Amino acid sequence: MNMQTRTPPSSPADNGYGFSDRIQRQLEHAAHLCAGQGGRMTPQRRDVLGLILTATTPVGAYDLLEQLKTSGRKPAPPTVYRALDFLLEHGLIHRIERLSAFVPCTHLQQDHPHDHSHGPAENCLHSAQFLICRSCGGVTEIADAPRVLDVLKSICGKKNFTMQSASVEVEGVCEDCAPASRGQKGPAPAPN
Amino acid sequence: MNMQTRTPPSSPADNGYGFSDRIQRQLEHAAHLCAGQGGRMTPQRRDVLGLILTATTPVGAYDLLEQLKTSGRKPAPPTVYRALDFLLEHGLIHRIERLSAFVPCTHLQQDHPHDHSHGPAENCLHSAQFLICRSCGGVTEIADAPRVLDVLKSICGKKNFTMQSASVEVEGVCEDCAPASRGQKGPAPAPN
DNA sequence: AGAATTGATGTAATATTATTACATATCATT
DNA sequence: AATGATATGTAATAATATTACATCAATTCT
Known part of the structure; x- marks a missing residue:
């Protein structure tokens, strides 16, 4: 009830997971992208995306849930699934159907500092x-x-x-x- | 322990589901196909395949389970999943990942009386x-x-x-x- | 600023899909 | 009949996902 006090998505303060600089850059990029589509990159969503970006293989929803639990919060399944839905809708992640697991969309992976050049959800x-x-x-x-x-x-x-x-x-x-x-x-x- | 008494797959006796003539022909065809691959088309498998062939949309495993229950038997999930595994391995059905549901492979659908011309599992x-x-x-x-x-x-x-x-x-x-x-x-x- | 509206999250319960482990039965051969 | 491989029965549980409803936060309007 205190470290929850809203920090803008780009702030390092709500990064309790030790995301690397590289991933923090990707997260900022993602935040810009979905801001451009009228979406809000909240801490929950940011954390979930960060965890997916960090993993080297597809991550399951309940894996994410476990990892989120380590950080003081005790989220339930809907928390994760809602974040995943958001990220899917904004083209930031994909679901691998065969694995019931999630991977980042490549356009986040290939380090561009931050350009707002393409709109993944609307047009394509x-x-x-x-x-x-x-x-x-x-x-x-x-x-x-x-x-x-x-x-x-x-x-x-x-x-x-x-x-x-x-x-x-x-x-x-x-x-x-x-x-x-x-x-x-x-x-x-x-x-x- | 009595109506279970083995009838060869092609017999009408174990057809408690009122499969149409057309589907019975397809079932025979399927039996020939998997016999050719060293597989046995048992009544369970036959019933599951028949139900999938009968449906007009993909069928879920638990749908199948329900339908199988109506016929005196009271199968549990593994029964259905084992039949599905067999049918998948022999190329007789497909799984639609997005739906967690199953459809017949088309080569069963397009009524050929019964030719043994192609081997769906080995080569392709x-x-x-x-x-x-x-x-x-x-x-x-x-x-x-x-x-x-x-x-x-x-x-x-x-x-x-x-x-x-x-x-x-x-x-x-x-x-x-x-x-x-x-x-x-x-x-x-x-x-x- | 205060009220109303919308969007996001918390929480508990439950639904749906799938697997494990082990016992039993059946089939094909010897 | 005895054997070994294949198939099925059964109970329990695991893994994935959703519903419904309460609460909280942000945004907008006056």
């Missing part, structure tokens, strides 16, 4: 493509998306189907985990 | 593409798949990612539900 339809590694659990968002999307658009066009969102999830084994086909590493023995 | 990697209508809940499997798949394969190739399965789920509004853009029907007023 919600769509994303992922490569999911069964061995390391890592997820890569495919930047090469337009090609996939174009094909899908053309198919939908033919069928008079109005596309509102689309997700592509490819599951397999990533380069790093591939069992030494050309003298690389080899953490995973036999995927399936 | 597990992949499917769907158009999901938010208005009517209908799901269409995209037959046009190769194009999408080719793009994905090429992307994976570039990244040295070994694709094992892939799913594409496009959500939107289908032709029939589109609010009369050219004097069609118009069951759904305003999707989102």
Whole structure:
């Protein structure tokens, strides 16, 4: 009832999670982005996004819940799900359906200091493509998306189907985990 | 402990669900297919597949469970999930991740009397593409798949990612539900 | 400033989807 | 009939997600 006293999102004061400078920059960027769309980056939402940005693999809602509990607060599921909904709606994170887990949208990851150049929610339809590694659990968002999307658009066009969102999830084994086909590493023995 | 007395899958005796002739033919076809892969189409699996084939929209595991209960048996979740796993592994159904629900694979739907021509599980990697209508809940499997798949394969190739399965789920509004853009029907007023 | 409105959060309970672990039964062969 | 593999029954529980309602904070209007 005292450290809760509203600090603007950009302040370091409400960062009880030791987010790195890099992630704090990404959080500020995100705050600017959703401010531009009339959204408010509250501490809750900021914390959830920060935790997702920090993780190296997709994070589940209840993982987030656990992590949030460590910080004095004792949130319940709706707290997390509401934050996730907000972040999804503003195009700051994606949900990996196969994993029931969440990853940051790439456009937050690739360090630009802070430009307000694109509007992820309004103009572009919600769509994303992922490569999911069964061995390391890592997820890569495919930047090469337009090609996939174009094909899908053309198919939908033919069928008079109005596309509102689309997700592509490819599951397999990533380069790093591939069992030494050309003298690389080899953490995973036999995927399936 | 008595009506359970094993009847071969093709017998009408274990059909307590009034499956139509058409679906019974599809079930036989499916039985042949998975027999060819060394799988056994047991009554449980047959019933689950029949129910999925009968439905016009994706069916959830617990829906299936309810329906199975009506027939004297009182199955528990594992019964259904095991049947679903089997049907998935043999390429007879697909899981729609966004809906946590299941649909038949199209190659069962398009009435061929019974040819044993293709092997859905061994050679082809597990992949499917769907158009999901938010208005009517209908799901269409995209037959046009190769194009999408080719793009994905090429992307994976570039990244040295070994694709094992892939799913594409496009959500939107289908032709029939589109609010009369050219004097069609118009069951759904305003999707989102 | 005070009242009204909207948006965000807290909280408890519950719903939905899925799995684990272990016992039992059935099938295919020897 | 005995065996080993496959399939099913059963109870308990785990993991994910939502509902409903109370409260609190920010914004706007007068």
